[in-house]
Amino acid sequence: MRNRIKVLRAERNWTQADLAQKLNVSRNSVNAIETGKYDPSLPLAFRIAETFDLRIEDIFQNKE
Amino acid sequence: MTWKRLPPWALLLVGVGPIAIVLTLSDALPKPVMLPLAMACLLWAGAMATLHWKRLDEAAKAAHRWAWYWGSSLGLALALLFAAFAFTSPSALSFAQGWVDANVEQGRPATAIWLFLGVMATGVAQGLGFIVAYIYWWLAKR
Numbered sequence: 001m002r003n004r005i006k007v008l009r010a011e012r013n014w015t016q017a018d019l020a021q022k023l024n025v026s027r028n029s030v031n032a033i034e035t036g037k038y039d040p041s042l043p044l045a046f047r048i049a050e051t052f053d054l055r056i057e058d059i060f061q062n063k064e
Numbered sequence: 065m066t067w068k069r070l071p072p073w074a075l076l077l078v079g080v081g082p083i084a085i086v087l088t089l090s091d092a093l094p095k096p097v098m099l100p101l102a103m104a105c106l107l108w109a110g111a112m113a114t115l116h117w118k119r120l121d122e123a124a125k126a127a128h129r130w131a132w133y134w135g136s137s138l139g140l141a142l143a144l145l146f147a148a149f150a151f152t153s154p155s156a157l158s159f160a161q162g163w164v165d166a167n168v169e170q171g172r173p174a175t176a177i178w179l180f181l182g183v184m185a186t187g188v189a190q191g192l193g194f195i196v197a198y199i200y201w202w203l204a205k206r
Contacts, residue, residue: 028202029123037204038123 001039002061005030008052022051072119079112091170127201135197139189146189147182 009019016034020027023044032038033048040048049056070078082105090098120128150156160181167177 025121026124029121032123032127032202037201038126041122044122 131198135193139193
C-alpha cells in the first residue's frame with residue numbers, strides 16, 4: 001500500500017512527532033506507516049484521514 | 065511522572081524487577097517463603113505484561129507478533145537443535161557442569177538443576193531471537 005502521508009505532513013509543516021501526537025500513536029509507528037512498512041488498521045486509517053481532513057483513498061493507494 | 069504515563073517498556077522493567085530480586089536473594093530466603101513469593105512475582109509480571117500489551121499502539125503490536133513468530137520460533141528451533149546435539153554429545157554441556165556441581169553441593173537435586181537450566185536456556189534463546197527480530201522489524205525500510 002502506497003501513501004502520501006510524508007507529503008501531506010510536509011505541506012502542513014508537521015513533524016512525525018506532531019502527527020503521532022494527533023493520532024495518539026508512537027512516532028515510530030508514524031514512521032512505519034509512512035515508509036510502507038506497516039499498513040494501518042481501518043480505524044487508524046480513518047483517524048489519519050480525519051486528521052488531514054481528506055478521504056482515505058486520497059491518502060492511501062493500492063500498489064497495483 | 066505518574067504511574068499511568070509510564071512508557072510500555074518501563075512497565076516490563078517494573079514487572080521483571082521483582083523476579084530478578086527474588087532470584088538474586090533465593091539462597092538467603094527461607095524455603096517456605098520462596099514459593100509464594102515466586103508465585104506472587106510471576107502474577108505481578110503477568111499483570112505488568114498485560115498492561116504493557118494494552119499500552120502498545122497497533123504498529124508496535126504488529127512488530128511484537130512478527131518478532132514472536134519469526135525471532136522466538138528461530139530461537140526455539142536453535143535451542144531444540146542444541147538440545148539434540150547435547151543429548152548425543154554430552155560434552156557440549158561441560159561449560160555448565162561446574163555450576164551444576166556447585167548447586168548439587170548445596171543439596172539441590174541434579175535433575176532439577178538441569179531442568180531449570182534447560183528451561184531457562186530455551187527462554188533466553190527465544191527472548192534473544194525476539195529482541196533481534198523486533199529490532200530488525202523497526203529498522204528495516206527506515
